[in-house]
Amino acid sequence: MKTTPLLENWTMADMELRNRVIMAPMTRSRADNPEKAPTDLHVSYYRQRATAGLIITEGSQISPRAVGYINTPGIHTSKQVEGWKKVTQAVHEEGGKIFIQLWHVGRISHPDFHGGELPLAPSPINPESKAFTPEGFKETVTPKEMSREEIKQTISDFRNAAKNAWEAGFDGVEIHSSNGYLLHQFFSRTSNIRTDEYGGSITNRARILFEIIDAVKEVLPENRIGLRLNPSLHGLFGMTLDEETIPTFDYIVEKMNRYDLAYLHLSEPFTDVSELPHAETQIARRYRPKYQGNLIINGGFDRDKGNRFLKEGLADAVAFGKPFISNPDLVERIEKNAPLTEWDQETFYTPGAKGYTDYSPLSTKAEQE
Numbered sequence: 001m002k003t004t005p006l007l008e009n010w011t012m013a014d015m016e017l018r019n020r021v022i023m024a025p026m027t028r029s030r031a032d033n034p035e036k037a038p039t040d041l042h043v044s045y046y047r048q049r050a051t052a053g054l055i056i057t058e059g060s061q062i063s064p065r066a067v068g069y070i071n072t073p074g075i076h077t078s079k080q081v082e083g084w085k086k087v088t089q090a091v092h093e094e095g096g097k098i099f100i101q102l103w104h105v106g107r108i109s110h111p112d113f114h115g116g117e118l119p120l121a122p123s124p125i126n127p128e129s130k131a132f133t134p135e136g137f138k139e140t141v142t143p144k145e146m147s148r149e150e151i152k153q154t155i156s157d158f159r160n161a162a163k164n165a166w167e168a169g170f171d172g173v174e175i176h177s178s179n180g181y182l183l184h185q186f187f188s189r190t191s192n193i194r195t196d197e198y199g200g201s202i203t204n205r206a207r208i209l210f211e212i213i214d215a216v217k218e219v220l221p222e223n224r225i226g227l228r229l230n231p232s233l234h235g236l237f238g239m240t241l242d243e244e245t246i247p248t249f250d251y252i253v254e255k256m257n258r259y260d261l262a263y264l265h266l267s268e269p270f271t272d273v274s275e276l277p278h279a280e281t282q283i284a285r286r287y288r289p290k291y292q293g294n295l296i297i298n299g300g301f302d303r304d305k306g307n308r309f310l311k312e313g314l315a316d317a318v319a320f321g322k323p324f325i326s327n328p329d330l331v332e333r334i335e336k337n338a339p340l341t342e343w344d345q346e347t348f349y350t351p352g353a354k355g356y357t358d359y360s361p362l363s364t365k366a367e368q369e
Helices: 040-048 078-093 148-167 182-187 202-216 245-256 283-287 303-311 322-326 330-336 362-368
Strands: 010-012 015-017 021-023 054-061 098-103 130-133 136-139 172-176 225-229 263-267 295-298 317-320
Touching (some): 098 148, 225 245, 245 283, 283 295, 330 362
Parallel strands (some): 021 054, 054 098, 098 172, 172 225, 295 317
Antiparallel strands (some): 010 015, 130 136
């Protein structure tokens, strides 16, 4: 009998989800083929985790210029669409729902991914980070400032990727506007020093996001579009929080109320920001009153903390990341309050089934015992 808030049914947009346990998007780097297309290994991986109320896939690049990590799958070619079709079919066969995360990394990339060309970004400011290239980790470089034409092309690429996702059978898309990637770079004054309509004021720095939403909703229902944000990210992915950071996200979240989106997906701080004067340490508590739609929260949640946030009305659902890597049957473990299998971090981004599809569910463990 379902007695925990995480296991309650949930109506999101026009979809009935069987629980409020969301599988968070996680880069796994298994598309180790020239086409950067999902394979049968991806099919097995997502099928195993289809008992989640909603799966949000790993970030998938919207174009070749959006790439910043090795072996990440795309959603901009016909072969990639065909690969994803097998994934969505498998998840739907298990009664699950699945969104794809649309991704452009911006300056968190390297010329090695672009035939020697510089990565694209709002402004030519090096994130002073590391890029995981086919030859290992390399220092990031000063990126190329995007022209207006390149911005318009990127908006078009998001639209085309969403159209491809719909063709591939996804139930919706999540626009990745988080974790120091391209759209997040536009939001921040420390990575965006443009003087045109895409820089300067908060309204201008957020402009590209809403132009992307408007473009994407031309090709799929507005209530099948989700959005991910990480307001208090600091000291990671080249991002630096300042006095305009939280007001920028306040503006974005409040403007999102004009749309009928599937959800807003927020991250609690990845690091301790309690000593930063302009940071927000409690993201769900700040933005639950500001956002009128469905709110998904993630960031270091376990069963008890997730249930507590739902009981307190701080979110409508909880996204779990690493626990889903090593516990494909995480929903069953939550229901039975069973212990979780530890994940093997050394296999997060390595090719093959090891650390990907070979974690045993509870039923197998019971049989072995």
